[in-house]
Amino acid sequence: MLRRLFMFIVALSAFVLPVHSEAQDRSGKFLFVWAGDRAKIGNDFIVVLDADPESPTYGKLVTSEATDQKSVNAHHTEYEMPASGMLFANDHDANRTVIIDLTNPMKPRQAGAFTSLGGFSMPHSFVRLPNGNVLATFQHTVHGDHMSMAATSGGLVEIDDTGKMVRSVSNADPAFADEGLLPYSLAVLPEIDKVIVTNSPMGDDFLLTSNTYQLFRLSDLKLLGTHRLDPGPRLNGHISPEEPRIGPDGAAYIHTLSCGVQRVTGIGTPTPQVKLVHQYPGSWCGVPTIVGHYMVQAVPDIHSFIVLDIADGERPVEVFRLQMNKDFRPHWTAWDPKSRRLVVTTGNAGQRMYLLKLDESNGALTIDEAFRGGDGEVGFSFAKQTWPHGWTGEGAPHGAVFSR
DSSP: OHHHHHHHHHHHHHHHHHHHHHHHOOTTTEEEEEEEETTSSSEEEEEEEEOOTTSTTTTOEEEEEEEEEEOSOEEEEOSSOOTTSEEEEEEGGGTEEEEEEOSSTTSOEEEEEEOOBTTEEEEEEEEEOTTSOEEEEEEEEEETTEEETTOSBOEEEEEOTTSOEEEEEEOOOGGGTTSOBOEEEEEEEGGGTEEEEEEOOSSSTTTTTOOEEEEEETTTTEEEEEEEOOOTTTTOTTSSEEEEEEOTTSOEEEEETTSEEEEEEOTTSSSOEEEEEEEOSSSOOOOEEEETTEEEEEEGGGTEEEEEEOSSTTSOEEEEEEEOOTTOOOOEEEEETTTTEEEEEOOOTTOEEEEEEEOTTTOOEEEOTTOBOTTSSBBEEOSSEEOTTSOEEOEEEEEEEEOO
């Protein structure tokens, strides 16, 4: 009898284990949204949403958790959820970044925090390295005990998951001493031992002189060169380069605040080349995402997302334009490679965020109508409510990433 019972338990375990393993696969099943209180009374917080299209509660709020950072300007997170589950999320104007442990999506918690590191302040963007650490751009140099907003350069800092600095380097270049070399964002190319960094101020300081990108060697963070961008026929397509993204052709595509698309080739050579290959309408563009040979660009001036086909990188072609409502000024985009969806936010308090579907056969974008919050409307609203962590108010969402 005991033998039969034992065999039954073994057989049952063999049946249950795959189901349990599938349940543990969290890739794309949760959405983590970094938000703040635009009224600057409450604290920055992380929101967890059900992002599983097969779930009966798809689009609904799962939980939220406050950090110890009083809201000033909840800004960027990492662009993709790291394998470690430790998400970097900053409050830019407070010069403070928190590290949120999301290994258990049902119980997010703050695991650490840091401010200035390695002699630099005001971090903006975070990218994971092959070793699992973060490489971050810091906009300004610290002089003594004070950060200098007048500094014309900042630096790069490698940071581990506890918030401890591993190494740092200045991006100052004597040949550009009077210009704004304020590191904004970056892309890492480990296969050719390179990092490409854009220089763009978060404020209005050095706006017109901030029109360069830089190349560093990844292995020792040596600055290899500072290069100007191409102003293009409108003479403003180079102003304030922001997010670099690596295309399917190995080139870097840098969008500028002035809505230019700069294509950088020859990154692995001593003589890289740059050319303005496209310019969107408007003069204020947000975060782009490249999926295959399509680049999805947030264009808040026209309340739209524009999709470029970059199969021919020298001659991108607009293939689709998704018009949002007149109050929606899109900014953030992030991609989930498993469920093939984009999350998009505005950064404005009280507004809705959406998931978008990209038809990879033709570049068409549509709003995911099945993703609905607790009010039953399409998208998820950050309007005033009492959040699970006990705070009542309007959330201002910014960075957002899918689980992995």
